[in-house]
Amino acid sequence: MPDQDDSLLLYLNDAIATTRNKEDLFRNMTEKLRLIFPFDAITIISLDADLQYRRIFMRDYLGEVIIPTVPDPKLIRKSVEGTPIAQFVRQKHLRHYDLQEFLDQNGDFPPFRGLLEQGMRYMTVVPLRTGGNLIGLLSLVARRRPELSEQDDDLLEKIGSLVAVAVTNALAFEDIARREQEKTMQLALNNALLSIKERGELFRAIATEINRVVAYDYFGVRMRQPDSPVRALAEFNKQPDGTFQALEENRYDSFPQSDASRQAVMALFSEPGVYVGADFEVLARRYDLLRYIREERGTQSLLCVPLSSGDESTAVVILASYQPFAFSAETLELILTLVPQIRLAIQNVLAFEQIDLLRTQLERERTYLIDEINTTAAARLDDFVGGSAVMQQVYTRLAQVAPTDTTVLIEGETGTGKELVARALHNLSPRAERALIKLNCAALPAQLIESELFGHEKGAFTGAHDRRIGKFELADGGTIFLDEVGELPLDLQAKLLRVLQEKEFERIGGRRVIAANVRVIAATNRVLEEEVAAGRFRADLYYRLNVFPIRLPPLRERPEDIEPLMRYFLERFTKQMGKPVRGLRERDLRAMKQYSWPGNVRELEHVLEQAVIVSQGPFLEFAGFSAVAQAAQAPVATPDAGGPIKTLKDQERDHILAALRRTGGRVSGPTGAAILLDINPKTLEARMKKLGIQRTITAG
Secondary structure (H helix, E strand, C coil), X not given: CHHHHHHHHHHHHHHHHHCCCHHHHHHHHHHHHHHHCCCCEEEEEEECCXXXXXXXXXXXXXXXXXXXXXXXXXXXXXXCCCCCHHHHHHCCCCEEEEHHHHHHHHCCCHHHHHHHHCCCCEEEEEEEEECCEEEEEEEEEECCCCCCCHHHHHHHHHHHHHHHHHHHHHHHHHHHHHHHHHHHHHHHHHHHHHHCCCHHHHHHHHHHHHHCCCCCCEEEEEEECCCCCCEEEEEXXXXXXXXXXXXXXXXXXXXXXXXXXXXXXXXXXXXXXXXXHHHHXXXXXXXXXXXXXXXXXXXXXXXXXXXXCCCCCEEEEEEEECCCXXXXXXXXXXXXXXXXXXXXXXXXXXXXXXXXXXHHHHHHHHHHHHHHHHHCCCCCHHHCCXXXXXXXXHHHHHHHHCCCCCCEEEECCCCCCHHHHHHHHHHCCCCCCCCEEEEECCCCCHHHHHHHHHEECCCCCCCCCCCEECHHHHCCCCEEEEECHHHCCHHHHHHHHHHHHHCEECCECCCCCXXXXXXXXXXXXXXXHHHHHCCCCCHHHHHHHCXXXXXXXXXXXXXXXXHHHHHHHHHHHHHHHCCCCCECCHHHHHHHHHCCCCCHHHHHHHHHHHHHHHCCXXXXXXXXXXXXXXXHXXXXXXXXXXXXXXXXXXXXXXXXXHHHHHCCCCCCCCCCHHHHHCCCHHHHHHHHHHHCCCCCCCCC
16 A cells, blocks of 8 residues: 555655644644554653653553553653663664563563553554654554554654654754743743842742743742741642632641641752652651641642752742642753742842831831930930939949840839939940830730730731730840839739740730840839739749849938939029029028938929929029928938838828829829829829828828
8 A cells, every 4th residue: 555655654744844732743643543553552752862761642542541641750751771661772673562472571561561451462662763863662552463564564664753753843842832931931030039029929920930831739938947947938829710829827727736747848848859649649648747738738749949048047949739740850850940040039038028127127216216315315324413322332233234135123212213224224235226115014004015015916806906016026136124014914924024034925916936135124113022922023033033133222312412413403404494593592402401202303303393493583492392391391200319110101101192292182194193203193093092092182
């Protein structure tokens, strides 16, 4: 049938010249071949120059698949040496084989054993050569022995030469198309790197562009830093419409020991790998997390590529698919070429986020510091007034501890200048360039103090409409000043202790652990040892805070400092208010020195401020301040004079009464006794009730 043979050769030659798609070309050729040569299945194997598998094309006409339609990708680029296929490679011409005899002579070979089990008995193998080089093999498999003449064998060898050209062309066109596609993808990734700075949007663009070349259902970038749990930088699932949607970080919350499982599987990801088919099943039995995603998510294929960044952190790109043979060695090679771009994307994202975090923190600190500057000037050692011996001891201890990161507990009565000392400690420390963050533990309801200290996430509780940054987070790298720390509720004392011990915390409603590089300065007007004994303050927290105590003496213990303090305040208020300089009568100075000053330096400051405001003549007028006048006229009972010593309860009662007389009985507000005593109005009312003090106190 020379005419028919020539017609077939012409058809195949024309198909080779016009068909670019390898699947279409393979289908057209096999259909024509079957019209002349009886066979039940056909396979074309292409090999590279090193005689490794490159492509495998298969088709059967039995109504069922006798060989997997997609081979194990690890066969691709795997040498044929050591397999029966090596015999076919060495033959120069077409040969016919009896499969049973072949297996008996050469040992078992699973693909051929599968053919026998399906009833296949005979195979014809045609070497595919072009330009004298072997590029692959064509095999025809049949149940019945084919009756082929020498002329048929000669035609098959000629067809083999055409098929070799077809396969070579198809693979060349495929390689060109793939390289163009990869170039387009890499250009798109570069554009994304240059134009997108937000993490989610950038990695979504990367996932989308890679998916144009490699089909998959999951894209993820995971990172592990030393002594830290594995965290996801980006994770996306492909939606039915082909877009990628970000996954929730907490989706593994129901999975037991998810952190440990993610940590374990990171060891697998330390080397590039493709895990499909049976290989993935083996891994799913070994790793709990992979078994979980197979059973719960339907994952059947996995590809991983580590990103070596030259530092101690470890990052990995992970692709996953619901298909059992989604990835190949060529897929792995492609993703490996993208490692520099993906690594750069990670570095850019982390850098942008760090810049944004620092900018946000600086803006918060700026806002906070502007407010602080408007209310209180920076404190230094030369800002302190008073050269008494007890204050000299304070200055010495302050200078000793300021340059360190040691926790300091400032003890002293209300109005002795605890905040001024805290500011001096911060300004004289290496942290002076960062923020000093203040929290008055007595100024807020107990339920709000935790949010103020540690912050909260949006929706953490009723009324939490936005995320709030807490004082500890705001003070990162700087100092936090916990004023009136003795007022903290016991449950919050435990949480504060954890921060001091572990130097980390979590926002309310948050899962992320936040490191706290903060120096702590605490202050109290209570005697914390007594509070510990009474069970109102935790002993372990007290010892944590009381590393370096500084006690500020009350004004009555340093009467020699009253005159310089008075002259300092008079000069300051006179300048501030633009008032004329007025004289100070000796009797007024003597009265000031004789007064016990229950409100200490703050009370003295307020008395002088009011005197500057109301005075009209050449001298400062203090006659309106009955408490001061009464104190000047009343003899001070001392143990040496034989006078009785008041109890602490009576002393506190007299202290509050003196403040109430000064304010005409007003407790709260800008001119109330609570401001004068530097105490929360509700706390003052509670103490008044306990001491039996009525609000109907009048001045005079």
